Amino acid sequence: xxxxxxxxxxxxxxxxxxxxxxxxxxxxxxxxxxxxxxxxxxxxxxxxxxxxxxxxxxxxxxxxxxxxxxxxxxxxxxxxxxxxxxxxxxxxxxxxxxxxxxxxxxxxxxxxxxxxxxxxxxxxxxxxxxxxxxxxxxxxxxxxxxxxxxxxxxxxxxxxxxxxxxxxxxxxxxxxxxxxxxxxxxxxxx
Numbered sequence: 655x656x657x658x659x660x661x662x663x664x665x666x667x668x669x670x671x672x673x674x675x676x677x678x679x680x681x682x683x684x685x686x687x688x689x690x691x692x693x694x695x696x697x698x699x700x701x702x703x704x705x706x707x708x709x710x711x712x713x714x715x716x717x718x719x720x721x722x723x724x725x726x727x728x729x730x731x732x733x734x735x736x737x738x739x740x741x742x743x744x745x746x747x748x749x750x751x752x753x754x755x756x757x758x759x760x761x762x763x764x765x766x767x768x769x770x771x772x773x774x775x776x777x778x779x780x781x782x783x784x785x786x787x788x789x790x791x792x793x794x795x796x797x798x799x800x801x802x803x804x805x806x807x808x809x810x811x812x813x814x815x816x817x818x819x820x821x822x823x824x825x826x827x828x829x830x831x832x833x834x835x836x837x838x839x840x841x842x843x844x
Contacts, residue, residue, distance in 0.1 A: 656727045658790070658821030661708050664733055668706045668713070668758070671735060675753045676702050677717055683747035686767055687760070693775040697721050710785050710820040715751075723751075724772040724783050730764030787820035803842050810838035 656664070679699050682688060688695060701717035708714070713733070715723040727733070731748070740757045742750050748769055751758040762769045774780045788801045801818050802809075812818055813827040822830070831838050 656731065657711060657823040657826045658708075659826070661711055661713060661727070661821065664713055665706050665708045667735070668715070668733070671756070672703045672715070672751075672753055672758070673706060674702065675755060676700065677715075677751060677753060679752040680723075681742060681750040681752065683742040683744075683749060684767065687748040687762075687769055687771045688773075689770045690772040690774070693721065693773055695773055697775065698723055698773060708821070709780070709783055710787060710816050711823065712783060714780065716780075720776055722774045722780050724770075724774060724780065725760065726770040726772075728762075728768035728770065729766075731760065731762045731769035734759045734761065785816035785820065787816045787818050789820050790822060806841055806843040808839050809836055809842055812842050 677698060677700070680695050682695070698717050698721050701719065701721065703715060703717055705716045706714065707716070709724070711726065713725040715725070736757045736759055738754065738756050739752070740750065740759060742759060743761060746761045746763060747759060748762055749760040749771055751760070760769070760771070772783065774783070788797060790798065793801070802812055804818065805812065809831060810827050813822050813830060814824060828838070
């Protein structure tokens with residue numbers, strides 16, 4: 655599952671390839687991936703990409719006019735760079751973002767279609783996708799501790815709660831617990 659380190663790498667690579675480029679078109683391979691209706695998908699087409707950012711486990715592509723595409727890869731979603739006008743894979747292709755220099759293909763490898771694409775028309779709408787979790791790599795020890803013990807749950811549940819910590823999912827919570835030599839069922843307030 656793409657989590658903080660994986661999503662960060664996607665963001666870095668997308669910045670290098672598409673910031674300053676015009677997003678010519680968005681092709682949907684599956685209408686079910688698009689989870690918003692207003693503004694329409696056409697509202698981001700033929701606009702220049704101004705920034706790529708991360709919002710928890712989501713990738714945000716912001717174009718002129720403060721409109722953004724919010725991509726949530728979920729468990730099996732992937733982004734792949736391909737040459738211009740690349741075809742979408744039939745069964746796993748969700749969307750293609752067409753640029754003059756190439757395409758970003760949005761695919762999902764699993765059978766359960768959970769990945770999502772939202773179009774938002776303002777910074778306020780974008781903020782509604784923020785679950786509010788603390789950025790673990792930017793936090794001080796005291797901030798991290800306060801978020802960790804805020805609720806009395808198992809350590810694993812708290813680490814994977816996007817309202818408490820941004821970007822940490824199941825796989826990396828296991829890595830954190832292993833490195834800290836902590837049981838995942840230990841309660842946070844103990």
